[in-house]
Amino acid sequence: MKKLIVLLLPISILFVFCGITCRRAPEAADTGIFKSINSGEDWKQIAKLNEEESIAQVSVITITVDPIDPNVIFLGTKGDGVFRTENGGENWMHTPLSSGEFYSIVVDPSDDNIVYAAGFPQDRGRVYKSRDRGVTWQEIYTETHEGSKVLTLAINRDRPNEIYAGNTEGAIFKSQDGGESWVVEKWMDEKAVKQVIFGLKDTNKIYVVTETGLHKSSNGGKDWTDLTKNFERFKEADRIYGIVGDPYYDDGLFSASAYGLLKSTDGGKTWKEIQLLVRPGTSVLACVVNPQDSRQIYLGLGSTLYKSTDAGRNWTTRHITNNIIRALAVDPKTPSIIYCGVEVKEEEEK
16 A cells, blocks of 8 residues: 655745855856857856855756746756746856755746745755746645655656656655645655656656665656666666666667666666776766757766767766766756856765
């Protein structure tokens, strides 16, 4: 029997948190967010908050571009909550979710006024919903146990009221009414559900990244297959930082991990190494592909951006920061526009 998740009663409220740390940044600050308008050839830091303040010192750990209006972008940060822009990053606004870590932000693909954010603002994981593009937020879920975090959110693009989430306790939970109520879909043996994504061609296919592996459902979450063993010949490839769909193949996937970069064309049954310019065992912390041409791949390896235009056969590199590239995003309508989120170096995962 599926277990019910305890919810807070939905009350519309404007959240105001203390502890805003963005302030006038020194010229040398090179965290925050960077933008390229020419497919990664040149980069510019876009950190303006207002005439006196900047987000150049903020650690960005996730970037979400509105699929309907790509000028609207959300940043989830490590300690400073959620920022948004309405003009492609020319200037940023601090949302009322103004403190705490925020790991995942998703926009309803059918109505981009609706946005969901998963974070850890007050000693336990919470999910928030906005109906006005992040101007105000309503808390729609809170973790029962202190210290438990919600790490990931995913929206079924074919049924946008269907939302999946994953937490550090190993739960995959699901809402079918836009976050009003939740049930546990599955408890994973490994703790920490780090990512949930739907198949690009078939949303009945769901992939779940855990702390030490990868799982898949081919029938909308009814049954699950453990794909972790398929990484066995690649040392530490089960320590995955992110799975990205490959739009060229019906079941195409890229896996960015502690081993490097792997590719599957059969939904994770088999994997092939994509050779980089570093030894296997160098962590790829961020990966994104051009949704209109998956031969174009961008990777974050430490402070360096990798780019391939031929599906990983050849690479060029750009040194963007002295810190850590943690998040990448592509404008879905103008894929020559790329965003790069940077985290303070001493906060890099070990």
